[in-house]
Amino acid sequence: MIVAEQKSLEEIKKLVGNAKKVLVAGCGTCVTVCFAGGSREAAIVSAELRMSTKLAGDPKEVADVTVQRQCEWEYLDEIAEQVQGVDVVLSLGCGVGVQAIAEHFPNVWVVPGLNTKFMGLPTEQGVWAERCAACGDCILGLTGGICPIARCSKSLLNGPCGGSLDGHCEINAEVPCGWQLIYDRLKSMGKLEVLMEIQAPKNWRTSRDGGPRKIVREDLRLVSEEK
Amino acid sequence: MAGTNGYLSGSNLERVLKNGHFAVTAELGPPQNADGNIIRKKIGLLKGCCDAANLTDNQTAIVRMSSIGAGAILVQEGLEPVIQMVCRDRNRLAMQSDLLGAYALGIRNLLCLTGDHQTFGNHPTAKNVFDIDSTQMVQMVTDMRDKRVFQCGEEFKGQEPRFFAGAAESPFAHPVDFRPYRLAKKVKAGASFIQTQLVFDLEAFQKFMEKVRELGVHKQTYILAGVGPLKSPTMAKYMRDNVPGILIPDELIKRMTAAGAPWAGKSKDELTPEDKKARTKAWQAEGIKICIELIQQLRETEGVSGVHIMGIEWEEAVKPIVEGAGLYPRPVVTEPQAA
Numbered sequence: 001m002i003v004a005e006q007k008s009l010e011e012i013k014k015l016v017g018n019a020k021k022v023l024v025a026g027c028g029t030c031v032t033v034c035f036a037g038g039s040r041e042a043a044i045v046s047a048e049l050r051m052s053t054k055l056a057g058d059p060k061e062v063a064d065v066t067v068q069r070q071c072e073w074e075y076l077d078e079i080a081e082q083v084q085g086v087d088v089v090l091s092l093g094c095g096v097g098v099q100a101i102a103e104h105f106p107n108v109w110v111v112p113g114l115n116t117k118f119m120g121l122p123t124e125q126g127v128w129a130e131r132c133a134a135c136g137d138c139i140l141g142l143t144g145g146i147c148p149i150a151r152c153s154k155s156l157l158n159g160p161c162g163g164s165l166d167g168h169c170e171i172n173a174e175v176p177c178g179w180q181l182i183y184d185r186l187k188s189m190g191k192l193e194v195l196m197e198i199q200a201p202k203n204w205r206t207s208r209d210g211g212p213r214k215i216v217r218e219d220l221r222l223v224s225e226e227k
Numbered sequence: 228m229a230g231t232n233g234y235l236s237g238s239n240l241e242r243v244l245k246n247g248h249f250a251v252t253a254e255l256g257p258p259q260n261a262d263g264n265i266i267r268k269k270i271g272l273l274k275g276c277c278d279a280a281n282l283t284d285n286q287t288a289i290v291r292m293s294s295i296g297a298g299a300i301l302v303q304e305g306l307e308p309v310i311q312m313v314c315r316d317r318n319r320l321a322m323q324s325d326l327l328g329a330y331a332l333g334i335r336n337l338l339c340l341t342g343d344h345q346t347f348g349n350h351p352t353a354k355n356v357f358d359i360d361s362t363q364m365v366q367m368v369t370d371m372r373d374k375r376v377f378q379c380g381e382e383f384k385g386q387e388p389r390f391f392a393g394a395a396e397s398p399f400a401h402p403v404d405f406r407p408y409r410l411a412k413k414v415k416a417g418a419s420f421i422q423t424q425l426v427f428d429l430e431a432f433q434k435f436m437e438k439v440r441e442l443g444v445h446k447q448t449y450i451l452a453g454v455g456p457l458k459s460p461t462m463a464k465y466m467r468d469n470v471p472g473i474l475i476p477d478e479l480i481k482r483m484t485a486a487g488a489p490w491a492g493k494s495k496d497e498l499t500p501e502d503k504k505a506r507t508k509a510w511q512a513e514g515i516k517i518c519i520e521l522i523q524q525l526r527e528t529e530g531v532s533g534v535h536i537m538g539i540e541w542e543e544a545v546k547p548i549v550e551g552a553g554l555y556p557r558p559v560v561t562e563p564q565a566a
């Protein structure tokens with residue numbers, strides 16, 4: 001899932017600025033699961049915004065609404081009216097959700113209420129960790145299902161650097177060394193010989209380095225045109 | 228254009244190693260400013276004491292004079308440089324173009340490194356590169372030399388850069404079991420020499436070398452063991468506790484502490500400036516002594532072809548160490564021997 005974190009109320013207030021009517025838009029998918037921007041958080045943020053602006057002598061009209069998925073235009077149609085009626089939409093969706101609103105409603109001012117962090121999973125109650133950097137050419141088959149791009153601080157492909165110590169990465173004792181994890185897993189699976197092969201430089205063109213990415217599925221496209 | 232007389236680069240370091248001499252390289256840390264005279268001063272301390280001097284590349288992610296810029300000064304002054312290059316700051320384009328420039332400036336030795344993460348240094352908010360890793364860098368550089376191709380596969384027209392290319396290994400970093408294999412991998416990629424992280428724990432190093440010999444890698448590359456003088460018991464403990472891959476046996480810490488014993492038990496205020504100076508001197512003398520002993524034992528270790536002395540901003544220590552270890556003067560290999 002996409003993991004995000006709420007911005008501070010201070011920053012949110014700055015982003016909302018002097019708008020009088022505000023719509024806080026939550027999203028019912030990833031950011032709900034990571035407790036950053038679901039209907040519950042949307043309600044809390046709007047209450048906080050209402051209260052603090054009132055106390056500051058600049059009361060705002062703040063409402064909130066949550067769609068199932070902000071990252072798909074068809075779900076946004078449901079809230080078209082509410083969105084059009086305000087000065088600013090504070091999106092509690094991930095970065096994709098914010099942009100979906102901006103694209104779908106060209107005359108609406110939308111600002112982000114979250115910082116989108118990474119693609120990852122919950123490792124324990126209240127803890128999420130990154131797992132994939134969407135490099136566009138998955139090599140998990142070479143590394144026992146542990147990603148060296150996202151989980152090694154230097155995205156190394158040929159094994160650990162010299163900074164790996166006691167299972168953690170050189171940057172911080174809280175960060176597990178991705179290569180120690182890969183090594184341990186391959187060892188336990190009896191597949192260490194995989195690591196002896198020299199991996200060639202990665203083709204980063206499939207990653208963000210190749211420019212904004214897009215997938216076109218002609219098969220699916222034709223189907224929708226036939227309809 | 229092939230190398231002369233079977234040499235890959237013809238560098239002094241390569242000639243010394245290929246002719247069977249026990250090699251000595253020393254580290255020269257470029258300054259955090261643009262003063263070339265600091266380099267010249269350090270050259271004065273190292274010239275004649277080593278076969279080549281390593282120039283660090285923004286070590287610990289702190290901005291310093293570039294290893295290539297400093298290396299050009301070494302070439303001018305007649306001290307052979309080994310330029311270090313890390314994967315943190317350059318992508319494959321920048322690496323290759325800088326290597327073309329370095330070669331044109333007369334630089335012939337290169338050490339390919341991963342590089343410390345930028346969070347350690349003075350620009351922790353920087354974006355890092357890590358386009359390729361150190362193993363891939365070795366392969367890229369040796370392909371430029373031996374296959375005369377750029378990393379993309381395009382062929383050279385004209386002079387290719389012919390570097391004597393090496394890599395590093397940290398024998399005691401984790402996972403420890405993988406380290407000899409990682410070294411083997413870098414050698415397979417084309418590393419002609421290996422410089423190791425600082426070795427203080429000979430027993431642990433012997434174990435590492437045993438495995439290296441078992442793999443036969445010591446016959447395919449020249450291994451230069453990293454050594455350096457301890458400066459004080461505090462510094463020794465700091466390195467032991469904070470630098471990944473540095474093991475310092477208690478015995479050495481005890482020796483360093485004992486060297487300062489005449490001044491022990493006195494508070495800061497009780498020590499006169501003369502006392503402090505004398506204590507520093509005693510510590511340094513012991514640190515140099517330990518370093519010399521380590522070199523002598525490393526010299527006896529099968530598969531170790533030389534030492535890499537890292538003074539860590541104490542280049543003055545290199546000469547007494549090299550002399551004390553009986554490695555002075557350095558051999559002059561004038562007549563290149565056909566391989």
Ligand code: SF4
Pocket residue numbers: 131132133134135136137138139140147148149150
């Ligand atoms: S290799 Fe690429 S696609 Fe696969 S998990 Fe890692 S970043 Fe994601």
Ligand code: SF4
Pocket residue numbers: 151152153154155156159160161162163164165168169170171176177178179180
């Ligand atoms: S310590 Fe491990 S995770 Fe960190 S950069 Fe080195 S290899 Fe990667």
